[in-house]
Amino acid sequence: xxxxxxxxxxxxxxxxxxxxxxxxxxxxxxxxxxxxxxxxxxxxxxxxxxxxxxxxxxxxxxxxxxxxxxxxxxxxxxxxxxxxxxxxxxxxxxxxxxxxxxxxxxxxxxxxxxxxxxxxxxxxxxxxxxxxxxxxxxxxxxxxxxxxxxxxxxxxxxxxxxxxxxxxxxxxxxxxxxxxxxxxxxxxxxxxxxxxxxxxxxxxxxxxxxxxxxxxxxxxxxxxxxxxxxxxxxxxxxxxxxxxxxxxxxxxxxxxxxxxxxxxxxxxxxxxxxxxxxxxxxxxxxxxxxxxxxxxxxxxxxxxxxxxxxxxxxxxxxx
Amino acid sequence: xxxxxxxxxxxxxxxxxxxxxxxxxxxxxxxxxxxxxxxxxxxxxxxxxxxxxxxxxxxxxxxxxxxxxxxxxxxxxxxxxxxxxxxxxxxxxxxxxxxxxxxxxxxxxxxxxxxxxxxxxxxxxxxxxxxxxxxxxxxxxxxxxxxxxxxxxxxxxxxxxxxxxxxxxxxxxxxxxxxxxxxxxxxxxxxxxxxxxxxxxxxxxxxxxxxxxxxxxxxxxxxxxxxxxxxxxxxxxxxxxxxxxxxxxxxxxxxxxxxxxxxxxxxxxxxxxxxxxxxxxxxxxxxxxxxxxxxxxxxxxxxxxxxxxxxxxxxxxxx
Numbered sequence: 001x002x003x004x005x006x007x008x009x010x011x012x013x014x015x016x017x018x019x020x021x022x023x024x025x026x027x028x029x030x031x032x033x034x035x036x037x038x039x040x041x042x043x044x045x046x047x048x049x050x051x052x053x054x055x056x057x058x059x060x061x062x063x064x065x066x067x068x069x070x071x072x073x074x075x076x077x078x079x080x081x082x083x084x085x086x087x088x089x090x091x092x093x094x095x096x097x098x099x100x101x102x103x104x105x106x107x108x109x110x111x112x113x114x115x116x117x118x119x120x121x122x123x124x125x126x127x128x129x130x131x132x133x134x135x136x137x138x139x140x141x142x143x144x145x146x147x148x149x150x151x152x153x154x155x156x157x158x159x160x161x162x163x164x165x166x167x168x169x170x171x172x173x174x175x176x177x178x179x180x181x182x183x184x185x186x187x188x189x190x191x192x193x194x195x196x197x198x199x200x201x202x203x204x205x206x207x208x209x210x211x212x213x214x215x216x217x218x219x220x221x222x223x224x225x226x227x228x229x230x231x232x233x234x235x236x237x238x239x240x241x242x243x244x245x246x247x248x249x250x251x252x253x254x255x256x257x258x259x260x261x262x263x264x265x266x267x268x269x270x271x272x273x274x275x276x277x278x279x280x281x282x283x284x285x286x287x288x289x290x291x292x293x294x295x296x297x298x299x300x301x302x303x304x305x306x307x308x309x310x311x312x313x314x315x316x317x318x319x
Numbered sequence: 320x321x322x323x324x325x326x327x328x329x330x331x332x333x334x335x336x337x338x339x340x341x342x343x344x345x346x347x348x349x350x351x352x353x354x355x356x357x358x359x360x361x362x363x364x365x366x367x368x369x370x371x372x373x374x375x376x377x378x379x380x381x382x383x384x385x386x387x388x389x390x391x392x393x394x395x396x397x398x399x400x401x402x403x404x405x406x407x408x409x410x411x412x413x414x415x416x417x418x419x420x421x422x423x424x425x426x427x428x429x430x431x432x433x434x435x436x437x438x439x440x441x442x443x444x445x446x447x448x449x450x451x452x453x454x455x456x457x458x459x460x461x462x463x464x465x466x467x468x469x470x471x472x473x474x475x476x477x478x479x480x481x482x483x484x485x486x487x488x489x490x491x492x493x494x495x496x497x498x499x500x501x502x503x504x505x506x507x508x509x510x511x512x513x514x515x516x517x518x519x520x521x522x523x524x525x526x527x528x529x530x531x532x533x534x535x536x537x538x539x540x541x542x543x544x545x546x547x548x549x550x551x552x553x554x555x556x557x558x559x560x561x562x563x564x565x566x567x568x569x570x571x572x573x574x575x576x577x578x579x580x581x582x583x584x585x586x587x588x589x590x591x592x593x594x595x596x597x598x599x600x601x602x603x604x605x606x607x608x609x610x611x612x613x614x615x616x617x618x619x620x621x622x623x624x625x626x627x628x629x630x631x632x633x634x635x636x637x638x
């Protein structure tokens with residue numbers, strides 16, 4: 001996906017949010033925004049938003065001298081998601097269509113990111129310490145309640161489950177692109193379900209190559225037990241979306257070899273929606289720009305278009 | 320009010336909204352954002368947001384070569400507000416406390432601005448032409464329904480009506496600072512009510528000195544019949560808030576002489592909240608930054624603080 005002008009105000013919002021997580025003073029916060037202002041005017045709109053994401057979080061790291069400001073948030077997300085692992089498993093084992101439930105939970109897990117962000121906004125406004133465990137618990141409960149509605153999803157164009165089942169059956173090597181820490185536990189639920197039905201599939205689970213926002217790293221994949229189910233690798237890039245030109249040769253080899261790609265999160269969608277590979281994008285639309293882009297891709301009429309908060313399983317059928 | 324870092328993403332959002340009203344292509348839209356990026360890094364946070372507003376809309380004018388992109392919106396706002404003038408008058412004449420109702424309507428009229436903005440967002444998302452008359456009608460109806468709830472307002476700190484009555488009685492010369500076109504009709508309702516009770520008061524109604532967003536100009540005041548009730552002048556400045564250092568000598572003379580100032584709109588609050596003059600700020604809090612600033616000024620506890628959407632009648636008692 002290209003960068004739209006509407007993304008520009010959002011870049012500044014994201015930068016401010018990230019630099020505030022580091023708890024530095026207002027002068028350094030302003031410095032990040034000033035440097036971002038310089039970067040924005042040179043940034044081509046043909047690039048995808050995660051390319052700017054990489055620049056933003058690079059600035060935050062450089063200016064605050066903090067390499068991984070989201071480290072604590074990521075640890076807490078993993079811990080809390082692991083805490084409801086058995087609950088998630090029960091959901092799947094009691095479901096009429098176990099795979100569908102596992103897919104929906106994997107997408108619902110993507111809301112953790114959204115939750116973390118909107119919590120920090122809301123709580124900052126209320127002057128409360130950001131990211132208390134109680135709120136993430138509440139958010140997870142909300143996810144569990146929400147997914148039951150998803151079963152009734154009728155819009156095949158943005159939730160292409162039947163195609164997903166077909167491709168899953170035919171695939172030999174699945175490349176699974178991770179998104180956030182904590183969400184990794186929800187990914188594990190889906191991977192376990194895939195492995196239960198299709199024991200012989202080779203699965204590679206790719207995380208980011210370095211700290212970026214609350215995106216999962218190798219340690220998060222191990223912590224959540226992904227290595228018991230898949231080969232865990234890094235993309236070799238610390239962009240908040242899989243930008244191929246920045247990925248390692250090791251990753252690209254697997255990317256080309258895999259015959260099914262499961263891509264989690266909006267960042268990976270933004271970075272890869274133009275590529276010609278058989279990708280399933282599993283994510284929640286978190287902003288109107290992406291929702292509109294999905295509507296355009298799916299040729300949806302305006303009144304039935306994708307909306308912010310929609311749960312998406314979008315098939316990109318290139319070879 | 321100083322500029323907070325949270326205002327910076329919002330500056331870009333406002334700039335994008337304004338330049339899109341002009342209907343120029345994406346290249347010129349991007350140029351406005353790029354120029355704004357340069358201006359932002361030089362902008363001192365001690366300045367008030369309307370000072371940046373002046374820069375933003377100056378850039379839009381310079382780059383698009385359109386002097387008054389909101390001209391049509393302003394005309395339509397006046398027309399629609401005049402269309403419900405009799406309805407508003409009936410509201411006042413049937414009210415138990417006529418002045419209170421007129422004050423509440425004058426503040427409610429400030430929502431027109433909010434309406435125009437949020438319409439354009441919502442409608443753009445849906446791909447519909449911005450600012451259809453039907454929507455503004457709906458917004459006005461919403462205002463008329465909303466004001467009935469305001470009567471029960473209990474928070475004296477952000478709605479200081481009793482002080483307003485006292486100062487109104489004692490004042491000889493009232494300076495009324497206008498905000499948006501259309502809202503001027505609601506101002507007329509309040510001015511008529513003041514004149515009905517206090518015939519001898521001298522009232523000066525000040526509008527902006529040049530086109531800025533949808534703010535009222537001399538022509539809007541005349542169109543809405545304000546000149547029948549008050550002396551109509553311009554502030555001499557086209558900033559979207561009364562920044563004294565930019566106002567004309569004529570305006571400043573009246574500003575110093577007036578013994579009561581009624582200031583409409585968030586922009587005037589942002590520009591004047593630090594001044595030592597007896598001002599009543601009548602506006603709706605349209606962003607969390609301003610809501611928080613009001614809470615701080617009023618020393619409100621966090622859980623009972625001012626929220627976005629709150630209707631405010633704030634007295635600033637300096638001499």
